[in-house]
Amino acid sequence: MVEEKLDLTNMENDFVSTSKNGQEMELIFNHVNVTINKRQILKDVSGIAKAGCLTAIMGPSGGGKTTLLNTLAGRFPCTSGEITLNGCSVSKSMRRKVCYVLQQDVFFPNLTLRETLSFTAMIRLPDKMPKVEKERRMEQLIDDLDLRKCLDTIIGDVWLRGLSGGEKKRANIACELITDPVMILLDEPTSGLDYSTAFGLIQGLKTYAKDHNKTVVTTIHQPSSFIFYQFDNLLLLSDGEVI
Known part of the structure; x- marks a missing residue:
């Protein structure tokens, strides 16, 4: 048991040192299931988000986009499944390097x-x-x-x-x-914005991810074709399942 704790500490120290050096941080989630109030919201969702890339989560309303983002941010616990950052289970110290931008501005x-x-x-x-x-x-x-x-x-x-x-x-x-932060999670950042402002915001996020080698994941609802083609990677959800 002592040896396992020492190994975990070393892994977290390695994570902190690599994040300071600006090296790549890769988010992987496998077979994630989330049940809230006896209702299963996410069903066997898997995906990957790489550093330097803008990853978009799309789908109809009620498809599970925000629930998935909340789960990746550690706000909702997984009923089952695994979420790793650079191959390590995401601990409390690692979550300090993840930021979550909400829809509402306070x-x-x-x-x-x-x-x-x-x-x-x-x-x-x-x-x-x-x-x-x-x-x-x-x-x-x-x-x-x-x-x-x-x-x-x-x-x-x-x-x-x-x-x-x-x-x-x-x-x-x-x-x-x-x-x-190592990873930036955003919940529908273009909500309520006109086309020009929304396009400029998404373009800025894409540039920031590339220039600073950050992992950027955002949910988005009904983007224009020009905004759609800014995404490096796309995850489509419907009724809590990956399409």
Whole structure:
């Protein structure tokens, strides 16, 4: 038993070191079944998501897209099946390197985008990291997600005019990417956006995955043909099963 624990610790240490070195991180899920309230939502779902690629999960409403994403993120437990990251079972320490971008944006509406990103960087990045390094990482994300032109605009809400819908989506993604995760999971990031904004967002995610060698997985509903052809890999779900 002692030897097994030592082996597991070494595997996790290897995972952390490889993620810091920017090497590839591959997500594999095999025969995943999920039952919620005695109803089976996912039925024997298998797939793979590779680093440097944008993987899309598509299917009709109620097909199990969000449930699969929640399961991959560790929010729902598997009834049966296996999820691995670089061949290792995904532990709590590994999940810290996975970010999950929700559909709904939750911000302080009176803060500017610059204040929001700065606040996020200061509280989510390690205390031992120098402030200059935190600011450098923030500036890098601002350029990667094309947010510089709206840095001094307030976030806003239904009563306060602020960022546009597309800018808010990118701000939400930036707040999650600030910790430099290995894998990015997004739940319908184009929901509520017009075609041009949605296309720009998906194109930006594809570029980010390729340039930074990240594993990006997103659910998406009814994309246009131009958006569809941005995907590197596609997983189709219907009634909880892979098509």
